[in-house]
Amino acid sequence: MRRVVVTGIGVLNAIGKNRTEFEQSLREGRCGIIPLTDPAHREFRFSNAAEVPNFNAADHFSLKEADMIDRFAQFAVVAAREAVAHSGIEWTSDLRENSAIVTGSCIGGQTTEDQGFFDVYKMGKPRVHPMTIPKTMANGGASAISLEFGITGPTFTIATACSSSAHAIGQAFHMVRSGMCDVAIAGGSEAPFSYGVLKAWEAMRVVSHDVCRPFSRDRNGMILGEGAAMLVIESYDHAQARGARPLAEIAGFGMSSDAHHITQPSAEGAAKAIRMALKDAAIAPEQIGYVNAHGTGTLVNDPTETRALHLAFGDHAKRLAVSSTKAMHGHTLGAAGAIESAAAIIALSTGILPATINFNEPDPDCDLDYIPNKAREAQVEYALSNSFAFGGLNAVLAFKSFS
Amino acid sequence: MNDDLTQRVLTIIAETQRKDPALVTIDSSFEELGIDSMDGVNIIFALENEFNINVPDEEVKNIKSIRDMVEGVRRLTDLQEKPTA
Numbered sequence: 503m504r505r506v507v508v509t510g511i512g513v514l515n516a517i518g519k520n521r522t523e524f525e526q527s528l529r530e531g532r533c534g535i536i537p538l539t540d541p542a543h544r545e546f547r548f549s550n551a552a553e554v555p556n557f558n559a560a561d562h563f564s565l566k567e568a569d570m571i572d573r574f575a576q577f578a579v580v581a582a583r584e585a586v587a588h589s590g591i592e593w594t595s596d597l598r599e600n601s602a603i604v605t606g607s608c609i610g611g612q613t614t615e616d617q618g619f620f621d622v623y624k625m626g627k628p629r630v631h632p633m634t635i636p637k638t639m640a641n642g643g644a645s646a647i648s649l650e651f652g653i654t655g656p657t658f659t660i661a662t663a664c665s666s667s668a669h670a671i672g673q674a675f676h677m678v679r680s681g682m683c684d685v686a687i688a689g690g691s692e693a694p695f696s697y698g699v700l701k702a703w704e705a706m707r708v709v710s711h712d713v714c715r716p717f718s719r720d721r722n723g724m725i726l727g728e729g730a731a732m733l734v735i736e737s738y739d740h741a742q743a744r745g746a747r748p749l750a751e752i753a754g755f756g757m758s759s760d761a762h763h764i765t766q767p768s769a770e771g772a773a774k775a776i777r778m779a780l781k782d783a784a785i786a787p788e789q790i791g792y793v794n795a796h797g798t799g800t801l802v803n804d805p806t807e808t809r810a811l812h813l814a815f816g817d818h819a820k821r822l823a824v825s826s827t828k829a830m831h832g833h834t835l836g837a838a839g840a841i842e843s844a845a846a847i848i849a850l851s852t853g854i855l856p857a858t859i860n861f862n863e864p865d866p867d868c869d870l871d872y873i874p875n876k877a878r879e880a881q882v883e884y885a886l887s888n889s890f891a892f893g894g895l896n897a898v899l900a901f902k903s904f905s
Numbered sequence: 906m907n908d909d910l911t912q913r914v915l916t917i918i919a920e921t922q923r924k925d926p927a928l929v930t931i932d933s934s935f936e937e938l939g940i941d942s943m944d945g946v947n948i949i950f951a952l953e954n955e956f957n958i959n960v961p962d963e964e965v966k967n968i969k970s971i972r973d974m975v976e977g978v979r980r981l982t983d984l985q986e987k988p989t990a
Contacts, residue, residue: 547962707946707962765943802942 505738506678507748507904510589511844512581512689515729515831516552520584525848527830528856529877534831535713535725538695546700548709552727552832553695571637571646572611573693577730577837578643579650582687586651589734590746591685593651602683603644603657604674605732606666606690608836609699610640616696643691643730655683661836664796666690667731668839668889668897672755674735675899684740689840691730700726706765708800714833716797716826716858717804717872719865724798727832731840733847750847751902753884754783760894767803767890772796772810775896779886780814783900787815790822790900791882792855794846795872796890797826798833805867807888823880825858825873839889843899846885850903853881907931910982914952914975921951933971948974956982 511521516534518524527534534552538544554577559568562580571579591597614637618630636642641659648657656677660669667690674688694700703709703726710723741748756778760771780787796807812819827845834841849855854877861874882903889897907915911931919926922938929938935945945968949960952974958981968974 705946705950707949707965711962763941763943766941 503679504681506675506735506752507738507741508733508750508752508847509736509741509746509748510585510587510591510734511749511847512584512588512732513730513841513844514554514577514581515834515841516554516727517830519554521588521844524844525852528827528845528848529854531857531859531875531877532830533713533859540695542697543695543700546704548704548711550710550712550725551695552725554728570633571642572614574607574611574691575642575646577693577728578605578691578732579646581689581691581730581732582647582650585687585689585732585734591734597685598652599654600683601653601655602674602677602686603647603653604670604686604688605641605644605647605659606668606670606836606839607640607643607659607661608663608666608692609694611638611642612699613693613696614638616698619698647687653687662895662897663891663893664833664835664838665889665891665895665897666836666839668843668887668899669757671733671735671840671843671899672757672897675752675755678735678737685734685736687732688735689730689732690837692835692837693728694726694835695728710799713860714799714829715860715862716795716799716829717808717865717868718861719863721799721801721804724800724828725832727828727834729831729834729841730837731844733840733843748904750850750904752899753785753902754779754781754900756780756782756898758896760896762894764894765892767806768894769806769809769813771894772807772888772890772896773813775898776810776814776886776888779898779900783884785884785900787818790815790884790886791880792846792849792885793822793824794842794849794885794887795824795826796888797828797858799826799828803890805865807890808868808870811870819870822870823855823873823878823882824870825856827856829859839887839897839899842889843887843901846887846901850882850885850901853879855880855882910979911975913955914978915971917951917955918948918971918974921948929971931972931975935970952978958982958985
C-alpha cells in the first residue's frame with residue numbers, strides 16, 4: 503500500500519478566512535461565536551453562532567457564478583482554491599482526468615431550499631427558483647470544485663451528519679493509498695443558518711444559550727458553526743516527484759457504527775473507531791500525543807467521548823493531550839471533520855496544540871487533559887481527529903507529523 | 906387524583922411513545938416506559954403543541970419523571986390563565 507500525504511490545506515470558518523488566519527486563531531484561542539447576524543434569526547431559544555464573518559460571494563465569484571451555487575458550495579470552492587494553491591499542484595490534462603474529489607456535507611444547500619419553501623408555503627408564491635434543486639443537492643460543493651479545476655476523476659459526496667467530511671477524507675485516503683488515483687481534494691463544507699434549519703436545531707434542545715464549553719462542568723450545549731476545509735491529498739511518491747513538501751501523513755482511518763441509538767452516542771462505538779484507526783495506521787496507543795476531540799460541549803457527548811478514550815487508550819488516556827476546537831469555530835456539522843483535521847495537521851506541523859477555550863471547571867466525568875484555555879507547545883508524532891455523528895456513525899483519522 | 910390536565914398529559918405521552926394508555930400513569934418512571942432523553946424532547950414538543958405553551962430549556966433539564974411533566978404543564982398553563990400584568 504502506498505503512503506499518503508497532505509500537501510495543501512484550505513480553511514474558511516468563524517475564526518479564519520484562510521489557513522493563515524485559522525492557524526493564528528488556534529494559537530491565540532480566539533472565540534468566533536457571535537450573535538446571529540440575520541435579524542430574522544433572533545427569536546430562537548439560542549442567539550449565538552459561529553458564522554463566517556463578512557463573507558461576500560462577490561469577493562470570490564462573478565455574480566453569475568455565485569447565483570449558481572448555494573453558500574455551502576461557495577465555501578467549498580473557496581477552501582479548495584486555497585488548498586490547491588497551498589499544495590502548489592499544477593494541473594495537467596492527465597492529472598485532471600485522474601484526480602478525485604470527495605466532499606462531506608450534512609445538510610447541503612438547505613438554506614436555498616428553505617427560502618424556496620418559505621416562498622411557496624408562507625408567501626403563497628406559485629413557483630420556486632429553478633436553481634433550487636441543483637443548489638440544494640449535497641454534492642453541490644463537489645461538483646463546483648470539479649467545474650472550478652476541470653477535474654474529471656471520481657467525484658462524489660458523503661453525507662453522514664457530523665462525520666461527513668471525516669468519512670470523505672478517509673475515503674479519499676483509501677482511494678489514493680490503493681493506487682486508484684494519485685491526487686484527491688477532500689474535505690467538507692456547511693452553511694446551516696437558515697430559519698428552518700435553526701428551528702430544527704432549537705427543537706433538539708442541544709444548542710447552548712451562550713458559548714460552547716467542551717468538557718467543562720458548566721457546559722450547556724453546542725454552538726452551530728459554518729465554514730469549510732479542504733485538503734489536497736496525494737501519494738507520497740507523487741508529492742516527492744514534484745518536489746512538494748508534505749504537511750503531514752495520513753496514517754490511518756477507522757470507522758464504526760454504534761448500532762445503539764439514533765441520537766445518543768455510545769462510548770463502545772466511538773472506541774471501536776479509534777482502535778480501528780490505530781490498527782489501520784499500525785501504531786500503538788502510546789504513539790498518539792494529541793486528540794482533536796469531537797467535543798461538542800453537549801451534556802452527553804463529552805463524558806461519552808471521555809469514556810471512549812479511556813476504553814481505547816487504557817492507561818495512556820491520562821497522558822493524552824485532548825482538545826475541542828469547536829469552542830472556537832463552533833460545530834460545523836458536515837465540515838467539522840475536515841476543519842478539525844486541518845487543526846490537527848496544523849498542531850503537528852507547528853508544534854502548538856490548540857486549547858479547549860471557554861473551559862471553566864473540571865467535570866469528574868471528563869477526567870482527561872483537555873488543554874484548558876491556553877495553547878501548548880508540544881511536538882507530537884501522531885494525532886487523531888474524532889468525528890462521532892448523530893445516527894451513531896463514527897470516523898477517526900490518524901495523522902503523522904512530517905518533520 | 907387524575908384530573909383532566911393530568912389525563913391529557915398522560916394521553917399525549919402514551920400517543921407519542923406508541924404505548925397502551927393503560928400503561929402510562931403519573932407514577933410511571935421513564936425507565937419503566939423506556940423513555941430516553943430524545944423521547945423526552947419529543948414528548949415536550951407534543952405537550953407544547955397540545956397546551957400551547959413554551960417549555961424553556963432550563964426547565965427541561967429538571968424534568969425527571971412523568972409527574973414532573975404533569976406539574977410543569979400545570980404551572981405553565983396556570984401562568985397563561987392568570988397573567989401577572
